Amino acid sequence: MADQQDDLRALLNYSGEPTWERAVAKAREEVDRLDHVTLNIAVTGVTGAGKSSFVNAIRGLQEPEEGSAPTGVKVTTKKLEEYPHPTMPNVKIWDLPGVGGEQFKAKTYMKDVKFQTYDFFIIVSASRFTENDIMLANEIKKTEKNFYFVRSKTDNDVANEGRKRVSEEATLENIRNSCEDNLSTFGSPPVFLITSHNLERFDFQELVNTLEGDLPDHKRDALVMSLPVYSKECLDKKYSEFKKAAWAVAITSGGIAAVPVPGLSLACDVAMVVSFLTRCYFSFGLNDKSLEKMSERVNKPILAMVRESSLVMAIAEESSLTTKIARRLAVAGVIESLCILVPVAGNIAAAGVSFVSTQSVLLEGLKELYSVAKRVIEMAELP
Ligand SMILES: Nc1nc2c(ncn2[C@@H]2O[C@H](COP(=O)(O)OP(=O)(O)OP(=O)(O)O)[C@@H](O)[C@H]2O)c(=O)[nH]1
Ligand SMILES: [Mg+2]
Incomplete structure (x- = not known):
């Protein structure tokens, strides 16, 4: 009793x-x-920006593993592709082609990619963010969805600059400044520097912390549980x-x-x-x-x-x-x-x-x- x-x-x-x-x-x-909680993450950006690699990285997969998104140096993502998380099928990452291709015109982009589906957007660039990226951010803003600028392939820049004896800190600082300048018309929002080859490096954790702060509780749990351990x-x-x-x-x-x-x-x-x-x-x-x-x-x-x-x-x-x-x-x-x-x-x-x-x-x-x-x-x- x-x-x-x-x-x-x-x-x-x-x-x-x-x-x-x-x-x-x-x-x-x-x-x-x-x-049953669902989480839908849209990853977009110009051709070759590293979208598919990012999609794989956050699902803990590597090409050519079963279920991974194809990546490469030629144009590989031509239509939107849905990639369910390998062990949490209600968490889906969507690999979207960037604005500006034949099929995806800026004006109708959000409608074409069915923007209501996504909890938030990640806009990826491997160098400067383009006019198209900024235009897209403006369109997303109108729908009141959140979006985040991610600068990929930071590992390449650090390695290249390192050969010229530029320190990692200085390189990161330079990239950050140049992205901020690049997005100044947009109020210089934060840009997260990442490499899809090693999520533990650079700003990936910052990005996750920011997403966690912006997502409602149950979606945040789904995000935390689904990310690979890095x-x-x-x-x-x-x-x-x-x-x-x-x-x-x-x-x-x-x-x-x-x-x-x-x-x-x-x-x-x-x-x-x-x-x-x-x-x-x-x-x-x-x-x-x-x-x-x-x-x-x-x-x-x-x-x-x-x-x-x-x-x-x-x-x-x-x-x-x-x-x-x-x-x-x-x-x-x-x-x-x-x-x-x-x-x-x-x-x-x-x-x-x-x-x-x-x-x-x-x-x-x-x-x-x-x-x-x-x-x-x-x-x-x-x-
Ligand atoms: N070093 C490095 N290489 C990367 C990174 N992300 C992508 N790459 C390479 O960049 C190339 C293009 O990457 P994808 O992920 O296919 O780019 P994408 O944006 O999906 O390209 P499309 O589908 O053609 O639009 C591939 O050779 C990748 O291996 C990164 O963070 N670091
Ligand atoms: Mg791709």
């Missing part, structure tokens, strides 16, 4: 709601949002988003919201726990594909190290069948390893302790995945 009281108190506390019913309703809403700061943000969501998943999982049923021994509970941790696993970049890429990039055997975690291994076995199937296949093996990880999970028998216990399983599982992901970042020597 005392346990049930504690449980209820904890549940109300996490939800911030005064009653059980309202807490459960809010939890369902949060979980639903986690599953730095410890980025991983920490993801960890804190997932931690924030754990209470809602714990309430919604299985019987707690309905009739009293045994906690983790029930398939639906298990399915939700597996599904939540599988989502974290992908978001933290712990899946084989991401790790292989990382290992190759830094030339270190990261994959082998990560496989020392029994939880990661258990999820890896399930998730090879995709998250959706893992959700249905609440295989006991995964939960066994969770139980080893979290002793309390083994004791879940009564519905009365279900919330606190399920939540602690989620949080402990999450912590384990986070600590493995953090070791990956350290090993890869990312900032």
Whole structure:
């Protein structure tokens, strides 16, 4: 009885709601949002600006990987292409041709690309922003959507100037000044200097911080969860988003919201726990594909190290069948390893302790995945 009281108190506390019913309703809403929130990012700019490379970079893909946008030195993006995120299909990045081509005239551009679809626009340039870019920014402004100027290929400039013994700081300063001049008729908005080959360099984090500040809460969560892991700061943000969501998943999982049923021994509970941790696993970049890429990039055997975690291994076995199937296949093996990880999970028998216990399983599982992901970042020597 005392346990049930504690449980209820904890549940109300996490939800911030005064009653059980309202807490459960809010939890369902949060979980639903986690599953269904959409985010549509439009990337535009002149031919060769680096749009497709940027689209790939923010989806954590590299050409010629399956699902990546084709890039190259000849004109490759002629029509608008939709690229769903590889593990979060509701997050879509749209590779749009720049204004000024045969099919995309400035006057009708916004209508032609169905501007209502997008949450915001990224205008990419590899050098100066053109008249067309500025015209486009003006058109976007009229629709009250947000847009951001991104200067790509900064790595090339730093390397080229470096050969002339110009420091990185001086080069970045020069590019920034020249972009500001270039956009002076537009009130010199901020320009984010990036390289699609290494998101951890230059202003990419600044861009993400700015987007986060401008997006509504649920869209911001989708952005944070979907970005590839390129730095410890980025991983920490993801960890804190997932931690924030754990209470809602714990309430919604299985019987707690309905009739009293045994906690983790029930398939639906298990399915939700597996599904939540599988989502974290992908978001933290712990899946084989991401790790292989990382290992190759830094030339270190990261994959082998990560496989020392029994939880990661258990999820890896399930998730090879995709998250959706893992959700249905609440295989006991995964939960066994969770139980080893979290002793309390083994004791879940009564519905009365279900919330606190399920939540602690989620949080402990999450912590384990986070600590493995953090070791990956350290090993890869990312900032
Ligand atoms: N060094 C460097 N090269 C880049 C970067 N972004 C793109 N590139 C290269 O620039 C070329 C053009 O890049 P794309 O991403 O295909 O450019 P795009 O804007 O999609 O081009 P179109 O589809 O033809 O309009 C490719 O060879 C890329 O590898 C970058 O940040 N740094
Ligand atoms: Mg392209």
